Every structure is written in structure tokens, then in C-alpha cells.
Amino acid sequence: MDHRPMTTHPMDEDRQFETSHQYDPPTTNSRPLRASSSADATVLDEIAQRVLWLATGIIDAANRGRENADGLKVGGHQSSSASMVGIMTALWFSQLTSRDRVSVKPHASPVLHAINYLLGDLDASYLTRLRSLGGLQPYPSRSKDPDTVDFSTGSVGIGATAPIWAALSHRYLASRIEDTPPAGRFYSLLGDAEMDEGAVWEAIIDPEVRQLGEVVWIVDLNRQSLDRVIPDSQIQRLRGMFAAADWQVITCPWGRRLQETFSRPGGEVLEQRMRTMPNEEYQRILRAHPAEIRDRLLRGCTAQHAAALTELLAGHDDGALAELVRDLGGHDLQELQSAFAAIDDTRPTVVFAYTIKGRGLATEGHPNNHAAQLTEEQMQELAEASGTSLQDPWVRFPEDTAAGQLCAEVARRLRRERFTPAVPPTVPAELGWSPKAVTSTQASLGRFLSDLRRAAPEVTDRVVTVSPDVASSTNLGGWINKTGVWSLAGRHDWFSDDRERLLKWQEKPQGQHIELGIAEVNLVSLAGELGLTGERWGQPLIPIGVLYDPFINRALEPWTFGLYAGGRSLMVGTPSGVTLAPEGGAHQSINTPSATLEIPGLTSWEPAFAQDVEWVMLEAMRDLLDPDGGSAYLRLSTRPVEQSLAKVPEDELLRRRRREQVVAGGYRLSAHPAAEDDVTLVGAGAIMTEVCAAAETLAGHGVRAGVVCVTSPSLLFRALRARREVAATPRSAILETLFPAAHPRPLVTVMDAHPHTLAFLAGVRGDETHTLGVTAFGQAGTMAEMHRLHGIDEDSIASAALDMLGR
Incomplete structure (x- = not known):
């Protein structure tokens, strides 16, 4: 079957190369020669x-060929896969090298598995197990699929941008570590509907991205969405937007047969007709009977043009004409090869490949074909056209055939080099410096990075910080002054002689901070890819992202998806809470402790004191570097806190015990044992000042209040679940230390956040619990006014305790 479809919208030039500033090819990205085209x-x-057959058959087997006891639709995307077959076949079998990495559009995952199967990278037993437990995933998954998948792409738009951040991560790694394995190109195969995602454009316009010549996007331009045919063509606008961002733009609209027809006498009439017809009209032509197509093409033509077009098409019978109008560049493998050969490695490239959704299937071009499934009769017809059968659907090409030999050659070419992973540095237990008498946890972050540089330079060398234009306001200034800002080519510092400047913004290839403008989505996406360098190239990094705590909600979906894809990072949200009083409700965060508690593979922390920040940061780094570890989120505050409240033991043994409890999730601040509590006050973060003050107030009323400082609500929640499910571990035993089962007491929990975060503590031993926190949007005012307004001030805490005691 021919793989050259037609476009679903007005066409542009046969191929156009936009001009932009030129950059030198990357010197750190030594690439093998491209495969022969x-x-x-x-x-x-x-x-x-x-x-095409295998991809369609994989979906068919999951729906028509498998028992379905649930009665739920299994689904799959036969038409969306079909439009990508030509693009992916041309790319894998004539272009890719072992060093390249490819992100595949979510709905084309069966095509990826079909290709991997032909290359011997997937066992036949998986082909009948799409969307089943332990089988092929609905969308490409790095961690869950059994075959080679470079990027998880189930989240539309996020997977599309991942190759950009992977390329940037490799550039950063190669600029810092000499023996970094080389990389090739970073391809993104995406559907045109993904162009609607804001994440796409945030990534495209980043100033560093325009220098990534190894980035190539290939857009499957079939102009259909889930529910409809797209009524308006955006190709001109899309091309202009990419070109304005200094990308090379290649369009691949026509197949060779259409191009040859255009070159004949009268061909310019057909070309003009094809270019200017509305997208919906073209889609309707695809669904028309072959005998109707000639008349449909002639409609709307002037008499002179109709005569020229009639003469041009006279040499085509109805069947040949039906195939001709389907001859689009995205299905013509030779046209695609020519487009790939024209890629300029000095700047990022986008290739717009015109396709037909469902090309080669009975559902071809149908406006509602997104989730349509072929019938058994239609599958039989496809099997016959593909040289196979429903009875033996998974046959590979014989080794002695040209196709079998090419599959074997490509499999050898794509076999990746093995490398010896670097041994990650040992993260110390602590750094050995005492904090200031009064400081905030946010200020402690800056101090921590400075101390880490002196105490553990080998660990510091692996640290890379990223931020969305909030570096100075989140206390990274000292770190940036010492390490510099990373830039691919470096930029001249025009303020180097300004003595009044506190933040030195020196951009150089050796810097360790990456600035991403006001783009939280870019931040978390890049951090995730920086966290994957150990798996991709054997050189682990410690990415630390810093952003305002309320803005984590803006990036929650791409960040969560990045964690799902295996990208580890250490995120710091600061400032936080209504304690940021004068800023008002717009910047006062409420839900972040609860939201981050619920994310798999993530430990959320809210340390109250500077020493806790140090211990927690070191623990988070150890966890990030551990093959079985995970990511972390620290919620910090700008509120200055009296550090003596922490009562950090001076005795070495007791100090070690305190540190172990801090990284286990919490510790008791009270000097007396839990058995002597009348009530237990539980707090987290900067609100511990009020919690400790409330305990003193209660003491004045003859009430002995225990004080528990929670450092990680998520660890305590895991400890509670672990205690119910398995034997106690050192980490799960922390609950017995904080809330001994033999001494149940009323609890008052307090957070400068939604009280739901700590509500689960009532289930540790069945205590009566009063949860205090923030349940309304904040207002501007003083800190004391905000605390009183939301009922988390000293008097409110003490009153809640007295109420529970009936006093």
C-alpha cells in the first residue's frame, strides 16, 4: 500500500526553509554519521x-480479540497511529542512530511497539497485551513498557517538549563533566493538535533553545482533533511563529506523484485548487466515492481552469485519481527522507509533514475516526493488503528477504553503546556550621548551598539550580554569585563594573544556575530531565528548582507527569503561606502541603528551623541519588524565627537522634515525656513559633502541653500506612516516638496551610483532634493580623486546646 496521504487544510510551498541567525554546531555533541537515506x-x-498492519492489529487484539469481563471499552487509536506510520518508518529505518532519542506522540504508541517488534526489541507475547496489566501501556512509558521508550508522552504537550529539556540537560552535563557520553539528535514526534498547548510555546521561545541544533520536531499535520475536522488552517501562522523563534522550518506537503502532476500542463490549476480548498472540503473528498472526486475537484473552477483541469485528469481513472489526491508528503517515504536530509544542525528544526488521519485504513479521513475500530472484515482486507493474515498476524519478515535484512541492519545500527555509570558522590550527614540566632528557612536555603560548597565540593559539583526569574527573591543570590549562570555560549556582563550591584549575573558555560524566565512549566520539565542524566548517560545530577510556593499549582501537572516519567528533582517552594502577610491573597498559598503529600514518588517537607533545613536538604539529595529513591518538595518561609526554639541537642548522641527523627518526619520539642502530656500540640513550618508560644500560655493555665514539630507530613502518612501493612521499620517507628500508643491524648494540629494536611494524625491512635489551618483566601495585612484572621495565632491554638480539655 502506498504511504503518501493528502493534507487536511490549504497547502503551502512544497518545502520552505526559513532563515534565521546561524550558530556554530555544538562541540560537545559529537554525533555519528546519519544513517543512509x-x-x-x-x-x-x-x-x-x-x-501499519502490526500497529492496527495490536489495537484490534486488545479490543476484538481479548475477553473483556469488565465490559469497559479498552480503546486505542488506530487512525492516529496510521497517520504516523510513514513518518516513523522513514525516521527509524533511514535516519536514526543509536545516540538519538525520540519522543513519540501518545496516540502513536502502537506504531512504536510495531517497529520495536520488527527490530527484535519486543517479544510477540506483548502484542496482544496492549492496555492490560503488565502489558503494553496505553501511551509510551519509559518505566512501564517492556521495549525501548525514550520519553513518556501520555500527557499531551509535555512529552512533546521533553526532548528540548533532555538536549539542554545533555549540553549542561557535557559542559561540566568531560567524560559525558555523546548524544545525537533529540526528536519530538507530535500531533498538530499539541500545538495548542501553552507548554509548547513556552519551550519554543526560551532564548537558550534556539541554539539547540540537535532538537528536531516532526509534526503530524492531519488537521483532525478528537471530535471534528479542524475548520481553519494554521500552518502559515505556525511556520511564522517557529521562524520568529529562530527555528528552521521545513514543510513537506506533497508526495512525488502530485508534484510530478503539478509539473504537467494544467498542473498549476490542480496545485492551486489543492492549496486553496477549505480543510473540510478536502476531508469530504477523502470520504467520497472515487467516481465523485473528479466532479468535486472541478466545482468552483472557472470555465478555463475547468477545461485545463479536465484535460490534466483525463489520464487518471477514478481509482488512480482517488490515490492521487491522497498523495501527501507525510506518507511519501522518499519525500520524508529528503526533508530529513535537509535538517540544519546549527539551530532547532520543525518539519511539518502533511498526513491523513487513518491513512490506509477503512476509517481514512472520517471526521469521527479518532477512536474508531476496524471490523473483522476490514481487518481481513488490511491483512491481505499487508501480506499477512488474521490467523498468523505477528509474522516477521524472513531473514533472507530485503525487508528482513533491512530490519536486521537497523537493529544493529540502533543498538546503544553501554557505559559505566559514575558512582554518585557521598552526601554528608551534616555540614558542621551553626545557623544564625534568628533566620528564616528561606534564608537558610541560601546559607545551605554556601556551606555545602565548602563542606562537600564533590556533591556541589553535581548540583544545578533552576528558577523562573525568582532567583534573587528566593535567596539563591549567594549561590549564583559564586557559581555563575549557565549559558550555552556565554554573554558579556555589562554590569560587572557596577559596585552597587549585589547579584552578579555572570552567564557562562561553566555556571550552575539556569534561568528560565517566568515559566514554571519549563522549570519543572527541565528539572525532570536534569534528574534523568544518570539513567541516560551515567552521570547523575542534583537538580534543585526554586519557585514561589503558590505557583507550584501552575506547574503541578507537568511536574507530576515528569515524576511519572522517572525524572527526579528537588523542588523548593518559597515564600509560602499567609505568613507572607503584606503580599495579600494572590501570593498566599493554601493547598501545596496537601497536594504535594499526595504525589507518588515525592516526599514533601516543611522544616521549621535552619538546622532542620540542612538535614532535610541533605536527606533529599541522598534520596535523589539513590536508585530506589525519589524526589522532594520543600516548603519554606520568609518568616524570621528564633532558632533557640529548636532546642538542638549539643550532646553528640542526642543530636544524632534528633537528626534521625527530623529525616523520619518529626520530633518532640517538649522536655517532658509524652506520657505527661495533657494535650499535644502538633505544628509544621514557621508556625512553630505560635505553637511553642501557645504551649507556654497553656502552662500558665496549669495545662501541660507536649509539642511535636512535623518536618514531613508525607513521611508520617507513609509511616501510618506502613504500620498497618507490614512490620514496623525504623521510619515507621517514628509514630510511636511522637504519639506513643500507650498514652493517647487530645491533639491540636496547626499549619499555615489547609488543615487537611495533618488531619490524618487523628488515626495514629484514635485521638480526638482539632485541626487548625487556612481554609479561606488570604488578605493583605500584618502577620499577626493574618494569623488571627485564620485562627492560627497563639491565642487560637491555646483556646482550641482548652476547649478539648473542657476548660
Whole structure:
């Protein structure tokens, strides 16, 4: 079957190369030669037809060929996969090298598995197990699929941008570590509907991205969405937007047969007709009977043009004409090879490949084909056209055939080099410096990075900080002054002679801070890819992202998806809470402790004191570098806190015990044992000042209040679940230390956040619990006014305790 479809909107030039500033090719990205693009066209077409069959069959087996006890639709995307077959066949079988990495659009995952199967990278047993437990995932997954998947792409738009951040991460790594394995190109295969995602444009316009010549996007331009045919063509606008961002733009609209027809007498009339017809009209032509297509093309033409077009098409019978109007560049493998050969490695490239959704299937071009499934009769017809059968659907090409030999050659070419992973540095237990008498946890972050540089330089060398234009306001100024800002090419510092400048913004390839403008989505996406350098190239990094705590909600979905994809990072949210009183409700965060508690693979922390910040940061780094570890989120505050309230033991043994409790999730501040509590006050973060003050107030009323400082609500919640499910571990035993089962007491929990975060503590031993926190949007005012307004001030805490005691 021919793989050259037609576009679903007005067409543009056959291929256009936009001009932009030129950059030197990257010196850190030594690439092997591109694969030969001279593979026999007939063989490539044969392989593409088999890929179409396998991808369609994988979905068919999951829906029509598998028992479904649930009665729920299994689903899959046969049409969306079909439009990508030509693009992916041309790319894998004539272009990719072992060093390249590819992000595949979510709905084309069956095509990826079909190709991997033909290359011997997937066992046949998985082909019938799409969307089943332990089988092929609905969308490409790095961690869950059994075959080679470079990027998880289930979240539309986020997977599309991931190769950009992977390329940037490799550039950063290579600029810092000499023996970094080389990388090739970073491809993103995406649907045109993904162009609507804001994350796409945030990434495209980043100033560092325009220098990433190894980044290539290939857009499957089929102009259909889930529910409808797109009524308006945006290709001109899209091309202009990419070109304005200094990307090379290549369009691949027509197949060779249409181009040849355009070159004949009268061909310019057909070309003009094809270019200017509305997208919906073209889609309707695809669904028309072959006998109707000639008349539909002639509609709207002037008499002179109609005569020229009639003469031009006279040499085509109805069937041939139906195939001709489907001859689009995204299905013509030789046209795609030519487009790939034109890629300029000095700047990022986007290739717009015109396709038909469902090309080669009975659902081809249908406006409602997104989730449509072929019938058994239609599958039989496809099997016959593909040289296979429903009875033996998974046959590979014989080794002695040209197609079999090409599959074997490509499998050898794509076999990746093995490397010896670097041994990560040992993170110390503590750094050995005492904090200031009065300081905030936010200020402690800056101090921590400075101390880490002196105490553990080998660990510091692996640290890279990222922020969305809030570096100075989150206390990274000292770190940036010492390490510099990372930039691919470096920029001249025009303020180097300004003696009044506190923040030195020296941009250089050796810097360790990456600035991303006001773009939280870019921040978390880059941090995730920086956290994957150990898996991709054997050189682990410690990415630390800093952003305002309320803005984590803006990036929550891409950040969560990055964690799902295996990208580890250490995120710091600061400032936080209504304690940021004068800023008002717009910047006062409420839900972040609760939201981050619920994310798999993430430990959320809210330390109250400077020493806790140090211990928690070191623990988070150890966890990030541990193959079985995870990511972390620290919620910090600008509120200055009297550090003596922490009562850090001076005795070495007791200090070590305190540190162990801090990293386990919490500790008691009270000098007396829990058995002597009348009531237990539980707090987290900067609100511990009020909690300790309330305990003193209660003491004045003859009430002995115990004080528990929670450092990680998520660890305590895990400890509670672990205690119910398995034998106690050192970490789960922290609950017995904080809330001994033999001494139940009323609890008052307090957070400068939603009280739901600590409400689960009532279930530790069944205590009566009063939860205090923030349940309304904040206002501007003084800190004392905000605390009183939300009922988390000293008097409110003490009153809640007295109420529970009936006093």
C-alpha cells in the first residue's frame, strides 16, 4: 500500500526553509554519521505497510480479540497511529542512530511497539497485551513498557517538549563533566493538535533553545482533533511563529506523484485548487466515492481552469485519481527522507509533514475516526493488503528477504553503546556550621548551598539550580554569585563594573544556575530531565528548582507527569503561606502541603528551623541519588524565627537522634515525656513559633502541653500506612516516638496551610483532634493580623486546646 496521504487544510510551498541567525554546531555533541537515506523505496514501503498492519492489529487484539469481563471499552487509536506510520518508518529505518532519542506522540504508541517488534526489541507475547496489566501501556512509558521508550508522552504537550529539556540537560552535563557520553539528535514526534498547548510555546521561545541544533520536531499535520475536522488552517501562522523563534522550518506537503502532476500542463490549476480548498472540503473528498472526486475537484473552477483541469485528469481513472489526491508528503517515504536530509544542525528544526488521519485504513479521513475500530472484515482486507493474515498476524519478515535484512541492519545500527555509570558522590550527614540566632528557612536555603560548597565540593559539583526569574527573591543570590549562570555560549556582563550591584549575573558555560524566565512549566520539565542524566548517560545530577510556593499549582501537572516519567528533582517552594502577610491573597498559598503529600514518588517537607533545613536538604539529595529513591518538595518561609526554639541537642548522641527523627518526619520539642502530656500540640513550618508560644500560655493555665514539630507530613502518612501493612521499620517507628500508643491524648494540629494536611494524625491512635489551618483566601495585612484572621495565632491554638480539655 502506498504511504503518501493528502493534507487536511490549504497547502503551502512544497518545502520552505526559513532563515534565521546561524550558530556554530555544538562541540560537545559529537554525533555519528546519519544513517543512509538511500534505502530502497519499495522495501521501505513494504516495511511501512507491515508497521501499519502490526500497529492496527495490536489495537484490534486488545479490543476484538481479548475477553473483556469488565465490559469497559479498552480503546486505542488506530487512525492516529496510521497517520504516523510513514513518518516513523522513514525516521527509524533511514535516519536514526543509536545516540538519538525520540519522543513519540501518545496516540502513536502502537506504531512504536510495531517497529520495536520488527527490530527484535519486543517479544510477540506483548502484542496482544496492549492496555492490560503488565502489558503494553496505553501511551509510551519509559518505566512501564517492556521495549525501548525514550520519553513518556501520555500527557499531551509535555512529552512533546521533553526532548528540548533532555538536549539542554545533555549540553549542561557535557559542559561540566568531560567524560559525558555523546548524544545525537533529540526528536519530538507530535500531533498538530499539541500545538495548542501553552507548554509548547513556552519551550519554543526560551532564548537558550534556539541554539539547540540537535532538537528536531516532526509534526503530524492531519488537521483532525478528537471530535471534528479542524475548520481553519494554521500552518502559515505556525511556520511564522517557529521562524520568529529562530527555528528552521521545513514543510513537506506533497508526495512525488502530485508534484510530478503539478509539473504537467494544467498542473498549476490542480496545485492551486489543492492549496486553496477549505480543510473540510478536502476531508469530504477523502470520504467520497472515487467516481465523485473528479466532479468535486472541478466545482468552483472557472470555465478555463475547468477545461485545463479536465484535460490534466483525463489520464487518471477514478481509482488512480482517488490515490492521487491522497498523495501527501507525510506518507511519501522518499519525500520524508529528503526533508530529513535537509535538517540544519546549527539551530532547532520543525518539519511539518502533511498526513491523513487513518491513512490506509477503512476509517481514512472520517471526521469521527479518532477512536474508531476496524471490523473483522476490514481487518481481513488490511491483512491481505499487508501480506499477512488474521490467523498468523505477528509474522516477521524472513531473514533472507530485503525487508528482513533491512530490519536486521537497523537493529544493529540502533543498538546503544553501554557505559559505566559514575558512582554518585557521598552526601554528608551534616555540614558542621551553626545557623544564625534568628533566620528564616528561606534564608537558610541560601546559607545551605554556601556551606555545602565548602563542606562537600564533590556533591556541589553535581548540583544545578533552576528558577523562573525568582532567583534573587528566593535567596539563591549567594549561590549564583559564586557559581555563575549557565549559558550555552556565554554573554558579556555589562554590569560587572557596577559596585552597587549585589547579584552578579555572570552567564557562562561553566555556571550552575539556569534561568528560565517566568515559566514554571519549563522549570519543572527541565528539572525532570536534569534528574534523568544518570539513567541516560551515567552521570547523575542534583537538580534543585526554586519557585514561589503558590505557583507550584501552575506547574503541578507537568511536574507530576515528569515524576511519572522517572525524572527526579528537588523542588523548593518559597515564600509560602499567609505568613507572607503584606503580599495579600494572590501570593498566599493554601493547598501545596496537601497536594504535594499526595504525589507518588515525592516526599514533601516543611522544616521549621535552619538546622532542620540542612538535614532535610541533605536527606533529599541522598534520596535523589539513590536508585530506589525519589524526589522532594520543600516548603519554606520568609518568616524570621528564633532558632533557640529548636532546642538542638549539643550532646553528640542526642543530636544524632534528633537528626534521625527530623529525616523520619518529626520530633518532640517538649522536655517532658509524652506520657505527661495533657494535650499535644502538633505544628509544621514557621508556625512553630505560635505553637511553642501557645504551649507556654497553656502552662500558665496549669495545662501541660507536649509539642511535636512535623518536618514531613508525607513521611508520617507513609509511616501510618506502613504500620498497618507490614512490620514496623525504623521510619515507621517514628509514630510511636511522637504519639506513643500507650498514652493517647487530645491533639491540636496547626499549619499555615489547609488543615487537611495533618488531619490524618487523628488515626495514629484514635485521638480526638482539632485541626487548625487556612481554609479561606488570604488578605493583605500584618502577620499577626493574618494569623488571627485564620485562627492560627497563639491565642487560637491555646483556646482550641482548652476547649478539648473542657476548660
